[in-house]
Amino acid sequence: MKVALIYNKECEFTTGVHIEKVIKSAGIDYSHFWTKDARYIPKEFDLYFRVDHGDYKYDLPTDLCPAVFYVIDTHLKKPYKKIKSQVTHYDIIFCAQKNGAAKLRKDTKADAPWVPLAADPQIHGKKDVSKQYDIGFVGRDAKKFSRGKQLAFLKKKYPNSFIGEAEYKKMGDIYSASKIGFNSSIVNDVNMRVFEILASGCFLLTNYINDNGLFDLFQDKKHLVTYKNDKEMAELIEYYLGHNEERQQIAKNGYERVISRHTYYHRVQQMFNYIAFKFGSGYNKLRI
Numbered sequence: 594m595k596v597a598l599i600y601n602k603e604c605e606f607t608t609g610v611h612i613e614k615v616i617k618s619a620g621i622d623y624s625h626f627w628t629k630d631a632r633y634i635p636k637e638f639d640l641y642f643r644v645d646h647g648d649y650k651y652d653l654p655t656d657l658c659p660a661v662f663y664v665i666d667t668h669l670k671k672p673y674k675k676i677k678s679q680v681t682h683y684d685i686i687f688c689a690q691k692n693g694a695a696k697l698r699k700d701t702k703a704d705a706p707w708v709p710l711a712a713d714p715q716i717h718g719k720k721d722v723s724k725q726y727d728i729g730f731v732g733r734d735a736k737k738f739s740r741g742k743q744l745a746f747l748k749k750k751y752p753n754s755f756i757g758e759a760e761y762k763k764m765g766d767i768y769s770a771s772k773i774g775f776n777s778s779i780v781n782d783v784n785m786r787v788f789e790i791l792a793s794g795c796f797l798l799t800n801y802i803n804d805n806g807l808f809d810l811f812q813d814k815k816h817l818v819t820y821k822n823d824k825e826m827a828e829l830i831e832y833y834l835g836h837n838e839e840r841q842q843i844a845k846n847g848y849e850r851v852i853s854r855h856t857y858y859h860r861v862q863q864m865f866n867y868i869a870f871k872f873g874s875g876y877n878k879l880r881i
Contacts, residue, residue: 594621594639594878596616597641598616600628601646607646608663608710612860613625628651634653639875640868641661643660645663645666649676659872660682660684663864664676664686668779669780684704684871685868686705687705689708690709690783691783704871711856711859712785712855717764717765717788718792718793720765726771729754730755730775730776746823747775764793772834783802787817791816795844796840798819799819810854810855814843816843817847
């Protein structure tokens with residue numbers, strides 16, 4: 594069983610890299626290709642597995658099959674239009690966003706299972722460090738969205754925090770050293786940061802993500818805590834900074850939940866088991 598894994602490896606922390614690590618560690622025979630080189634991929638593979646990397650300039654030739662596509666950016670209007678135009682010749686469209694999966698099924702009649710994003714414990718895992726930051730947030734401020742205003746408020750209110758961009762290998766250290774890991778998703782998406790913060794053993798405060806699977810994965814006030822507006826966000830930060838034991842217990846619950854159910858190993862296992870179920874026969878060799 595030979596797999597062609599197709600994604601652009603422009604940086605070391607894309608979803609494709611995390612998935613490739615799992616495939617490699619499972620001992621599956623695979624070769625990596627860039628999407629721009631898809632037309633040169635030989636027809637000698639048993640599966641063509643494309644991973645979304647946010648660039649839809651190129652697509653797989655329609656004669657490479659069976660082909661599956663793990664799409665991520667269905668919550669963004671322009672990428673969704675491009676994704677929708679490309680997915681029709683794929684046998685399975687795995688979707689990182691639950692409502693994106695439902696939308697693709699409605700718009701294209703595609704076989705589109707929901708497979709959320711995840712954490713890589715080797716990168717995002719819990720580190721044995723002291724809590725030196727009140728708030729931890731690794732990423733861009735996204736000034737066009739509410740996140741920009743929120744982060745500006747947090748920087749001013751809690752100067753003893755880490756809020757900004759960082760080298761990806763430092764993410765686990767930063768969140769492990771933070772009392773509260775903060776998240777504000779851009780368009781109601783269950784983003785990578787949800788899983789990354791929890792995997793570090795950090796308490797997660799995230800915006801209320803409505804009807805997109807967050808509460809299928811986690812329980813509010815048990816594994817994480819959500820806020821519905823800026824006033825509630827500020828109140829919850831003050832409350833949990835002042836209630837260490839309660840905060841630490843929720844962080845512990847969230848960490849155990851992620852490590853046991855929501856790593857990239859679990860996601861590859863879910864996708865490959867589904868592929869084996871759909872295609873049968875020799876594809877059962879992909880089960881991990």
